[in-house]
Amino acid sequence: MVSLPERDLSNEQSVTLGCVNFDSEWGDKAANLAKIKGLTKEAAMQGIDIVAFPELALSGYECSAELCMHRELAETIPGPATEELCALAREHNMYIVFGMPEQDAVVPERRYISCPFIGPEGLIGTYRKLHLGPPPIFTETLCFTGGTSIPVFDTRFGKVGIQICADFWMYPEVARIQMLKGARLIINCSGSPDLSPDRRAYMTQQTGARATENLVYAATANLVGKENTISFYGCSTIAGPEFPRFNHIYAQGGDGEEIVSATLSFSKLNKFREAVPIRNIRRDDILLREFNELDRNSAEYTRH
Numbered sequence: 278m279v280s281l282p283e284r285d286l287s288n289e290q291s292v293t294l295g296c297v298n299f300d301s302e303w304g305d306k307a308a309n310l311a312k313i314k315g316l317t318k319e320a321a322m323q324g325i326d327i328v329a330f331p332e333l334a335l336s337g338y339e340c341s342a343e344l345c346m347h348r349e350l351a352e353t354i355p356g357p358a359t360e361e362l363c364a365l366a367r368e369h370n371m372y373i374v375f376g377m378p379e380q381d382a383v384v385p386e387r388r389y390i391s392c393p394f395i396g397p398e399g400l401i402g403t404y405r406k407l408h409l410g411p412p413p414i415f416t417e418t419l420c421f422t423g424g425t426s427i428p429v430f431d432t433r434f435g436k437v438g439i440q441i442c443a444d445f446w447m448y449p450e451v452a453r454i455q456m457l458k459g460a461r462l463i464i465n466c467s468g469s470p471d472l473s474p475d476r477r478a479y480m481t482q483q484t485g486a487r488a489t490e491n492l493v494y495a496a497t498a499n500l501v502g503k504e505n506t507i508s509f510y511g512c513s514t515i516a517g518p519e520f521p522r523f524n525h526i527y528a529q530g531g532d533g534e535e536i537v538s539a540t541l542s543f544s545k546l547n548k549f550r551e552a553v554p555i556r557n558i559r560r561d562d563i564l565l566r567e568f569n570e571l572d573r574n575s576a577e578y579t580r581h
Contacts, residue, residue: 280480287434289533295325295538298511300502300531303337308357321369325538329498330375332442332468336366339504340420347420350381351388354403359393372396374439376466387422392439392466394430401430406441427459456491465497471508480512488517489524492549494541501534515539520548
């Protein structure tokens with residue numbers, strides 16, 4: 278059984294988080310970097326401590342086998358874009374997370390959908406998207422390789438988990454692992470397209486669900502606007518418990534470019550964590566047994 282401390286009084290007990298509905302200029306990295314810097318400065322003036330930008334905000338999202346502009350725009354991490362934003366984070370004493378195409382420093386032809394996490398102290402780390410969207414609806418597997426780890430990052434506000442789009446929407450195990458590693462805030466950098474009429478409800482439901490089931494604050498920063506053939510709907514959302522409510526939507530954007538923000542209290546969060554200590558009462562013995570059984574059954578099926 279995993280047993281972790283419910284309180285962390287060594288860190289600041291509240292944080293002001295900003296999530297940006299971001300309209301990327303497809304294929305124009307210079308324009309997008311300038312806009313990210315401008316909106317970060319605006320966030321700093323609003324008193325925001327952590328500002329989050331969506332998936333592939335630096336480059337734009339769309340790719341195909343014939344038109345993969347990410348091949349030319351991908352950068353290593355650290356690299357030029359992260360160095361500029363590190364300087365900005367130091368200047369304003371804040372944290373920045375943003376989506377970009379990352380070029381592998383060892384194997385240059387390998388690229389990832391990545392989110393570097395930057396603070397006043399510099400580059401803290403990078404999250405690489407695990408679950409890539411496959412054809413025919415998505416084309417990510419034509420341009421990118423999936424990540425291989427689920428990190429959490431230390432900040433003066435405690436541990437923060439970063440995820441990217443499908444990892445957050447479709448694979449709740451990722452958020453659970455980050456919570457068990459100590460995260461009390463999980464940020465989803467998303468490129469969620471305008472594919473269904475219930476898109477706003479989906480954003481509200483899923484962001485709220487990740488927060489409620491893990492007793493963390495959860496937030497999504499989503500792309501907005503239209504690229505070549507895909508439109509994005511924004512609705513960036515910040516959610517989490519607000520004692521005595523298990524699920525509360527603190528802020529949600531519309532379908533235009535904007536900064537959505539909320540101040541979140543970790544003292545309030547601890548009230549729920551002490552009343553419902555899910556990390557201590559979780560039945561790891563049964564869950565691990567079932568996962569192992571699934572793995573054995575899958576291996577047996579593959580052999581036959």
